[in-house]
Amino acid sequence: MHFCTRCGGPVSLRVPAGDSNLRHVCDVCGNIHYLNPKVVVGTLSEWEGKVMLCRRGIEPRYGLWTLPAGFMEMGETTAQGALRETYEEACARPELIDLFTLINVTHISQIHMLYRARLLTPDFAAGEESLEVRLFDEAEIPWEQIAFRSMAATLRCYFEDRARGQFQFHPIDLPPPEAG
């Protein structure tokens, strides 16, 4: 950022008094602009043993598969956000079961939270940001074409828990991606 949201003056990166981090501080009015991690919420929805994935119709990762998820909005709960994103991307209205994964994606300062959910009917369709929405058996999951590591991790946890016969909550810290 280059300009102050309060007065429009130029900002500089400085450590404010009593702080220990660099912040964007207004050169004119002194307003301090804090940046904070963002929360992404979504669902892993099941129907008759299959899980619902969306093929992305937008960048990044155009054409790859993901669980429906997106940035949480002001004034909603994590659960409400997860359901909203599922409707926007997959035109589906599942019933939430439980918060399933909470994934720190630290190198981009995001927290991804995926809920386990069940479709009550097999009604879904590609939303504006999706090319296609499909149900996948475990054996059909396109592991090499999953858009994000957090979504692949959530799918792995799901199939492992299901094989064990017990679902649990999984807090996960993703390491930085490998260089290259």
Added chain:
Amino acid sequence: MHFCTRCGGPVSLRVPAGDSNLRHVCDVCGNIHYLNPKVVVGTLSEWEGKVMLCRRGIEPRYGLWTLPAGFMEMGETTAQGALRETYEEACARPELIDLFTLINVTHISQIHMLYRARLLTPDFAAGEESLEVRLFDEAEIPWEQIAFRSMAATLRCYFEDRARGQFQFHPIDLPPPEAG
């Protein structure tokens, strides 16, 4: 906010094309400024059956008691943030046990995450934003002087789980505060 962070031009509240929410959109360059919920992280630390609380030395809720917690920073995990805040406010370095509560505080667009933790030694002291740090038995908890409902809810879950002999993860949605 009044001015664009990219060009310093004035912003207006508008619904951008393809969006369904009001956003701060720059009248000059079209930059869209998204606001998102913020994450607060902290700890409930135990030592010999007691829990550690901090008496707030800053507004809001100056003089009331709380668990050490604060806004998550860019580039850290939720666990790292919880430990950092505990050190800043209580000069303590507990060992984290588990994520214990995840509380949607929707009317202020915050998510509070509290970790259960254990002190390895009874070393703590008031940090810059605290007046006092103390260990409390369950019977001593100043329930009428707890600064935030999310912290009271976390303490209640803790003592209930402890009485039952089993700790579990608690996702909670706080209702809006009562008027008045």
